[in-house]
Amino acid sequence: MTNASSTTAAAAAAQATVVAPLRSRGYWATVWLRLRRDKVSMGCAGLLLGLMLMALLAPWLAPHDPAQGVMSQRLAPIGTPGHWLGTDELGRDMLSRLMHGGRMSLVMGLLPVFIAFVVGTGLGVVAGFFGGWLNSVIMRTTDVFFAFPAVLLAIAISGALGAGFANAIISLTLVFIPPIARVAESITTSVRNLDFVDAARATGAGAFTLIRVHVLGNVLGPVFIYATSLVSVCMILAAGLSFLGLGVKPPVPEWGLMLNTLRQSIYLQPWVSVLPGLMIFITSLCFNLLSDGLRSAMDIKR
């Protein structure tokens, strides 16, 4: 009996000594440590880094000019010497076009979410912190945007504005601001009345200091995780807009647009035609898995 209780006590003590240095490490270091142990997340992060490098260095890495086609070599199959991934309907090298296409596709997947993260967090924090009529105005406006399915809203705004890179970015940003604002508002509202905020207010901290130090410190993390989960949606939607002809315009290589123009060739060269979509799929899968990993790494409650 005493033996058993002493071993549990020893185990508890051992656990305490394990836990103690963990605590002293600080929140973000702990998150990073937990994330590094997650093989799937690290694999995805590595793959995404590789894709980004490939897109960034495409002008130097690509074996061919993505805009220059050889009409006599149209729709070459995968494995053709000199064109490892085949050629498209205008005889342009697929590998080079996929590398260059990543630039536009990644920008269109990341930029709208980033802008929406900044604007949406701002709106949500202001609405949550100040409450009152300001809250009503901001949150009721987001309610209206929530009354549209995201895909429909993006296509409606893009369709009305007309095709083009800038218009696609605008419409996607508008789609992602309301959900981010809603998350930021609900967290801000729950943080606003906590004791430490009241204490800071009692010591004479102004609204700006309260928001900067206490509110943002608690809101940014969860909202950031939420925003990362939107990146894959944004990638798919952005490529979808290009696929419909509402994104970037033709000579520019972009995965969604490439998928659109290659659609006519699925009877002649099916497996070359699906390559751009495969790239979108891999990228969005990696973003989703990384976002899931980040969420569980940051969920340090137990």
Added chain:
Amino acid sequence: MFAFIFKRILYAIPIALAVAAVCFSLVHLAPGDPLTAVIPADAPAEVVAAIKQAYGMDRPLVVQFGAWVQRALQGDLGLSVATGRPVMGDIALALGNTLLLAVAAAVIGFGGGIVLGTLAAFFNGRWIDKLATAIAITGVSVPHYWLGLVLVIVFSVQLDWLPSMGAGADGSGEWRWDWAHLQYLVLPAVTMCFIPMGIVTRTVRATVAEILNAEFVSALRARGLGALAITRHVAKNAAPTVLSVMGLQFGYLLGGSILVETVFSWPGTGFLLNTAIFQRDIPLLQGIILVLAMFFVALNLLVDVVQTLLDPRIKRS
């Protein structure tokens, strides 16, 4: 509870009006005059004025909006700029096809999601759980328009089992419940079911796992209830959450079908919307988006009401 439902219904009215305002203002987002499609560039000023008057675009915006809403309530969404036909007739036809596709995709997706999610929760950590998780994450990550193309390549081009385009053999667009018509539904419905299947699987898995950990389930087990009886208790408790997710997903199926409908040339609202965008047919564009958004508003309302009836504890502001 009924006070909440009543308030919720009342709140849907300003939302619906605001949604209508957004749809209406789409015209003014568009660069250039919305009537450029019908007015020749060299038309004299009085002809332009006459056409504007015919479309009611010479009056102040607020008056135009009021008149538009009033006519929309009577089922009149104006004339198509491209064809001159009433917009409502074309939309009603297309909406039937979209609903058919959405219901088919929902049946497959929700059914699959509930089965997979429940199995995953009951066999936590086993291979079936891992399979369900993999399907769920693939479902939300795959660009569905690309998946549609891949399915066309496999089942239409390579195997030649199923047709890849349209909604009927004779091109009349009339739907009948026989294999000659149903085979056109298979590929688009399967393509569209993946997103809701992924999301429903995730939701069911998380909800059911949480309920299985609850003390009352242990109490039921201790009292000797069988797996079937426990499943019934779990289902009752999971229903409100799962239903609300499914309602939202059904709305996304209706509003988000444009890409899949374009891939399969399915004659639904998405396909019509695509046509409207490229012909710059603003009344048609406005009309489709208004009808789809109103469906979505009504669906959200329905979900909230059903959820409250199922679980009266829910009291939200």
